[in-house]
Amino acid sequence: MFFEPQFWRKEQQVTLSDQASVEGVRGYSRTLLEELIAERGMQDGSILRLRLVEGLPDDLQVEAGEETYALVITAEEAILYGASARALIYAAQTLRQMSGHEGIFTGRLEDAPDCAFRGYRVYLPGPDSFQDFYKMVDTIVYYKYNYISLEIGGAMEYRRHPEINAAWKEFAADTHRYSGRTGEIQHAYPWAKNSIHTDNGEGEILTQDQVRELIAYCRERGLEVYPEVPLLSHSDYICLAHPELREREEDPYPDTYCPSNPDTYRIVFDILEEVIEVFRPKIVNIGHDEYYTMCLCPRCREKKPEEVYAADIIKIHDFLAERGIRTMMWGDKLLPVVTKDRTYGGAGDDRISKKGLHIHFPPTFKCQQLLPKDILMAHWYFSFGLQYDFVYHTHGYEMIYGNMAAERVEYWRERRTFGAKGGFCSNWGSNHPEYMQRNCQYLHLIFGAFALWSKTYSNARQQEILNKTFEEAFHLHYGNLDEKPYIVVSHTTELNIPYKVFYDGIFIEDEVYHMGYYKVTYTDGTETKLEVKYGTNIASSAIFCSLGDNKEGFNPTSLDESALGEVSYSTIPFRKNGKTWYKTAFLNPYPEKTIRAVEYLPDRPEKVEILSVECS
Incomplete structure (x- = not known):
């Protein structure tokens, strides 16, 4: 177990x-x-x-x-x-x-669990993808998570403001024309812009009753459900419908509203009231991360950025508090993060980007002292060091880890002792199993489940629990191999496609990753084909693998970069003869027949090697 x-x-x-x-x-x-x-x-x-x-x-x-x-x-x-x-x-x-x-x-x-807060943050599914959503929910309940957050944005019907949905659907259609379109918009201008969340709802709009159906499914399974309503930053769904509220006049794709415009809150509070009516939540995550566009318009430019930021949060906090709802927010803008290369979060930024653009926005970290202390802070800058946890602790805020990848959190046990209340993993892409796998969601969720639940977890056990996580993800996918008719193949390839994530408008393009097929021939002449697809059930022999009995050491921060996480769930990687191999399984369509031969039929020139083929 x-x-x-x-x-x-x-x-x-x-x-x-x-x-x-x-x-x-x-x-x-x-x-x-x-x-x-x-x-x-x-x-x-x-x-x-x-x-x-x-x-x-x-x-x-x-x-x-x-x-x-x-x-x-x-x-x-x-x-x-x-x-x-x-x-x-x-x-x-x-x-x-x-x-x-x-x-x-x-x-x-x-x-009993170690951490009180064990969560998962996701987008709404598209209208035709509810079954993927339900499967994901059943998975996190199996691993004893107790919170789930659904980002709303422009992907839920607003009966008071249908213009928001209309503008959002038009924007989503633009960004879904081809993979990478969102990046073109985000990085086309000489100022920092927010990532684009039109993957939410798969570019469609769910009715309020459809969202209630999702909520009911979650709550029946013991999950505390709360909405994430991106406000101030990531508010493109508001600004596209109401450009008169945008903070940056010249931005054709505005993503930040003016927090000094009284008309802003007429829209914001209407949105919140509709969301509250649908969710009846105890908590609302109000976003406020990656706040880049500030103090530019005539109403704001003479004000201090940290005071503008805090004033917006306080207005929304008080609106929610009057209704008995606790405020959660992303906490990066409280943190004055400085590294040897650049600054992050609340430290502001003033640099020349890789594209030669001058990126500038002022610091906001002084808001630490201005916000209500009952706000629950989602800390996603944990990788910058333990010291930033204490910004929340010393200023009296409860804190949980957001965008959590527990296998990459250093000083886990110490951080729990100092006051971290738990955390939540985040999925910024599709709930479809292939996307979840290749975005390392099963890896993060399963490892995270152990870390959040077990009082015995510490960083000294990272390698051990990582090994268990890959085995558990494989078991989650296939069950016990001897209980179903599988063709189990251990294979590898010389092809090496650099790892990347598939969200923010980046899609899995089958023509890029499809490699070929295994042709399985049975003794009676029957044949079947099994697809070999890079990143889905095979990866490069050159990728470093620290799993199993390999003694070369373990670097948890290299998992995504090494692409081992991408093939977790569908494979168990292992090292042999100086190469990394991938054990995977295909359902045998003719278990009653005897296999005579398995032959690889390539659709691209890179070599595929087979170490072994077994039938369960």
Whole structure:
């Protein structure tokens, strides 16, 4: 099992009967157990009853909390205890994880999370992609995440302001004409601009009822759902419909509104009211990251940037507080980050870009002392060093890590001790499994789940947990290889395509990554083809691999650059004979037949090598 329970008295292995009954409380935990019986119950299984109890046993060995759960298992019965409905879901997921890995054991298991906030931040799906969204939600619930954030922007219907949706859809159509169009817009001007989020909703507009459907699916599974409403910066969806509100007059694609214009808040508060009506949230993330365009218009130019920034946040914070809603925001503009190469975040910027453009915006870090202390800060500059955590701690803000890649967070245990409350991974692209894999989402989510849940995780265990993460991602994708008919291939290629992410308008272009096919021939003459696709089920032999028994060392920050993360979920990379190989699996369409030969049919000249082929 991937997780390591705080207390587990493990005794004898037993099996679940396909005739087992589920008793006790109703809800999603019961659904999970019923599915488990249908999927893994055995005709001669000994466990005949699964019982759900809301509450905890008296002689608990771990600290009791809202998400604490326990399992007491005998040869005939499994009793699942949970301090809450969500905790019972975790208990049921644990039984599923046991059954799907090494099996169910009699004895007693107790567990509770280390971090209170374990989240995932995503875009809305397109109208035709709800099933991908639901699969993603089921995945994060399986790994015991408890928060999910949905970015709204212009991708949800605004009944008070349909002009916002109309302008947003036109903008999205422009940026989706071809891969990379968003980058052309973002980097075409002699000023810093925000990244473009027209991947949200896949360029379409969801109705409010459709968004409610997504929210209901999440909440049924124990997730706390909250919206992200990009305001001030990343407000292109507002400014494109209302250019009279833009801060930079000459920007044809404005992304920042004027926070000194009273008409701005008529629109902002209308947007928030509609979002609140749909979500009924306890938290709203108001964005405010990457604020570059400031103090340019006649209303703002004589004001101090940090005061303009703070005044906008306070207005929105107070509007939400009046409705009993807590404000969250991205916290980069509080941080005066200085490196040997340049400045970031609240330190401002004044430099010549790689394209020869003069990039300038003033510092805002003095806003640290001006904002309400009950704001929850999302800290995504963790890679710049532990010292920046203390900006939040010393100024009295609660802090969680945003855009979290736990395998790249140094001093994890120390940071938890100093006050970090948890964190959330972020997906800035599609929820489609291929995009999630190639954007390293499964890697981040699974490793992050362990770090956020387990009190035993520290940086000393990075290599160990990384190995487990690749194995777990592979298991998530394929299950147990001996339980389904797979053709398992270990292969590699001399082709080496540099790694890149597929979001902000960058799409996976099949013609770039398609390499060829394996032609599988059976003894009766039947043939089938299996696609070989770079970055999806194969990668370069030259990529450094530190997984498994390799002793060359581990550099967590190199994972994305080395492209190993890109092929996690569909492969397990390993090193042999001076090369990196990739174990992958293809579903065998004719498991009843005997394979005579497997031949690679190339559609491009780069060589593909096969180390082994096995059938499960």
